[in-house]
């Protein structure tokens with residue numbers, strides 16, 4: 001299959017990320033080289049001159065926008081952590097694909113206003129333009145947002161990341177960004193937006209990215225509290241009685257209120273200091289430590305402003321641990 005001005009660069013599911021995992025994430029803003037890339041069906045290359053976005057469904061003014069139309073609209077910048085929920089086929093496995101970046105683009109609300117979204121619209125569906133197969137399913141990558149989130153000020157049709165235009169792999173020329181929600185909702189290579197009065201019925205909103213809970217299925221939307229230890233890494237050379245520090249990042253849709261660190265495999269916990277949050281950025285935590293010689297398992301866990309925390313295991317936001325060796 002081909003479409004004018006578009007071709008698939010690589011076919012099939014793909015994940016790329018730093019070899020050192022979270023231990024590579026040592027700067028406040030994650031450079032693109034250290035930011036993971038994910039796609040289900042492959043990466044799409046779009047000629048920006050051919051790109052357009054159709055806005056339809058429950059709108060009074062169905063609209064087609066070209067890149068130049070979006071470029072002429074008001075833009076905003078928003079700093080946010082960006083996290084993949086992990087495999088939709090293994091939703092309880094923690095993958096810790098995470099970064100913190102600055103997006104820039106047009107608020108989705110402005111585009112919906114321009115199309116005169118109707119008051120009976122309760123969901124906004126967004127589709128990617130790529131094609132191919134994932135888990136033996138061949139259908140468009142379509143996601144949905146409840147109207148309250150779609151109209152929230154932080155949700156943008158992004159044209160830039162960290163001050164540069166989006167590359168084809170990143171979902172350019174235009175992608176949706178839904179700060180605070182898992183990466184799966186941030187549709188790359190966006191080509192259509194449909195206002196509707198129900199959830200989208202495709203595989204990516206029904207079969208995948210819905211967590212079973214005792215009270216029914218819960219869409220993989222808002223990011224749960226999570227934290228990781230960046231340093232030390234398992235490869236660092238630590239020496240007994242030499243002061244060092246344990247530090248990392250904590251994040252979630254809601255602000256992080258507290259982070260605790262354990263240096264004895266979870267036997268006891270100490271309160272770390274936690275830095276500020278900007279927009280929906282991650283927050284830095286730090287704990288000074290003077291290790292004794294031997295082997296240690298370090299853990300971190302955070303709590304958000306609602307008092308929600310991280311499960312010890314079997315969850316995408318399970319507690320992170322690092323095993324280190326301290327020389328005498």
Ligand SMILES: Nc1nc2c(c(=O)[nH]1)N[C@H]1C(S)=C(S)[C@@H](COP(=O)(O)O)O[C@H]1N2
Pocket residue numbers: 035036037038039040041082083084085127128129130141169170171182183184185186187188189190
């Ligand atoms: N069109 C489209 N958008 C997509 C996907 C996809 O497969 N197709 N994958 C989603 C998933 S699961 C994630 S985690 C993020 C990854 O964004 P990134 O590659 O820029 O890090 O894109 C999301 N948007």
Ligand SMILES: [Mo]
Pocket residue numbers: 038083084085086183184
């Ligand atoms: Mo993802």
